[in-house]
Amino acid sequence: MEEKKLTPKERLQIPTQEMGEQDPKERIHNLKEVPFGYTPEQAKLEATRCLQCKTAPCVAGCPVEIDIPTFLNQICEGDFKGAAKTIKITNILPAICGRVCPQEEQCQLGCIVGKSLKTVDKAVQIGKLERFIADWEMEQGAADTPEIKAATGKRVAIVGSGPAGLTVAADVRREGHEVTVFEALHKPGGVLIYGIPEFRLPKAIVMTEVENLENMGVEMKYNMVIGNIHSLDELFEQGYDAIFVATGAGLPMFMRIEGENLNGVYSANEYLTRANLMKAYSFPETDTPIARSKNVAVFGGGNVAMDSARTALRLGAENVYLVYRRSRIEMPARVEEVHHADEEGVQFLLLQNPVRLIGDEDGWVKQMECIKMELGEPDDSGRRRPMPIKDSEFRVDIDTCIVAIGNSSNPLIPDSTPDLETNRWGNIIADDQTMKTSKKGVFAGGDIVLGAATVILAMGQGRLAAAAINEYLKNGEW
């Protein structure tokens, strides 16, 4: 192949390939995905930028250690099918991870190309290539159903159908065990469906992945709130041999400031669930309502805050303010999301902190009061601690407020399972290699163990748990 003969220097001269995107002015009026994805030509060119490093720091940066140089090389050779196979050895949800992983902090952070060009922005665009391959594979029609080993007669219950639960379902099913996934809501996917909006992760992708699992023989059961309808002990009594708990984060946190229960004040979970899962963007064709806002304030600086702000714009808000108490570089959101939000006209109120919400006589929020902040000494996390500037309060008119400052853990399962140990935040305690909990036969992973994490970390824990479950079902040792 001609590309093969390129010298590293030549490879470094190939410009980073950009994905085409919907125009910001247009896209805030629709829900369609923002970036279009690479063309095959672009993908090949981008993959050619890879230097095929022996040390492959990119692989070390990926929580599930995808063999990145190999799949990039397969793309260069036009072997897209092979690339898909390589990725799927360790990552069953590439179409999702390619879109939502914080690549600039993971696989792309250590990339030698980025290092040589002195900016992580110019690293090989591994995530975009992963997305390209996954999308290409989906376009070819139904994915090959992986081989399922002979039935073992063992049964595994999975509680929660977010990325952690789906990963375990695939890996355990492949070993020939019977798998049932119990989901509290009426649709699968967890945050992938109810939280992350369509314009960032089309729901059809998630549904296709779930169909693939069903084709493998995984049974999906919806509207099943475990802890209430069946306790974990009852699942064992029903004949399940092992249980994986992946119920996600749960209870939204509020700021504990005055006025937070005023009408018009939402948790991000509620706002996004109404908009995404319940399709409130089509109200009144659909039945679930959502605020029709003019001036929206979003509190927080993570992905959830960006998603809320960008959703508010698409629901017709004129002004969307994103209030964050540190500065832009400290924002935990993916760089791409911050950039997209900025392009779309979200107004960043940085180094500011809300102190109270002010309501009208009917109980509707009408203003927020914020205080200006400055960054002081670094705190335990190494980030500079924001300190309020005395007498710098100011008010802004708003009619909707979305609180996106994180979640604490959901109590339904721990409350109904006294012998399942949790830490002081209510997260389930699990061994970090086997994901075994304090209760025999019960494994746990994802946000319910990690607190708020990422899709790929939840999947990473799922893989560890699946391996340990398969082992446990083989030898019965706890």
Add this chain to the structure above:
Amino acid sequence: MNRILEKEFISDQVFRMRVEAPAIAAKRKAGQFIILRTSEDGERIPLTIADASAEEGWLELVVQVVGKTTKEMSMLEEGGSILDLAGPLGRPTHIEKVGTVVIVGGGVGIAPAHPIAQAMKNAGNSVISILGGRSRGLVIMEEQMKAASDRVMITTDDGSYGQKGLVTDAIQKLIDEGLKIDLVVAVGPPIMMKFVCLLTKKYEITTLVSLNTIMVDGTGMCGACRVTVDNKTKFVCVDGPEFDGHCVDFDEMMKRQRMYEVQEKESMDRFQS
């Protein structure tokens, strides 16, 4: 799949529906509720389990038609089915022998009060039930409540049935009779629960209320259902639905219930035309 076994209107605006749901029927306790959805684009709405049979595997719901979803549900017939049904949700009522329990049910709130009356009676309490409605047609389930209670009192706002007056008048009457009330359980419109609590607070009678805030998931994930109880934010779907009525901020709750008034009307108008 959640087949509708029976449906019948028991008053102008209130119907009861028996739905097949064996797993929930086997598990539910007094005070718990379900969340259902009737169509793919439908809303998730919470409804109390008014009755259930573990042996026969059904739940009974008693529903007042107030808007689009309850209207749509009222048009479903026997043999049809409910698309999604999740439960049992919420904490069960704490049932204990305390002595004399007064159960107050207002309007469609009589339905959720019924299993609580049954359970309180089975626990050995003396149960007095007060059923209130605006007019005769809104007093439902009188026979069932009689079967579950030692005594039943009925009030209507317009005097078309029972005593003319409010449920609080009936409670006052019991107090004036010199009856020692150990516990009041009130289920009904928030305004009724608020005034029951104001009265019982005066006489220091412990009062439980069952709150019907707006909900989405019913599993503690969204916070739509939050209320202020004892100056702390609580989630009705996982911390409730029952709370110590003397600590609930009813005014805030009533305002929050009106959050989607405009949209609800629009949805209903659109449905009816």
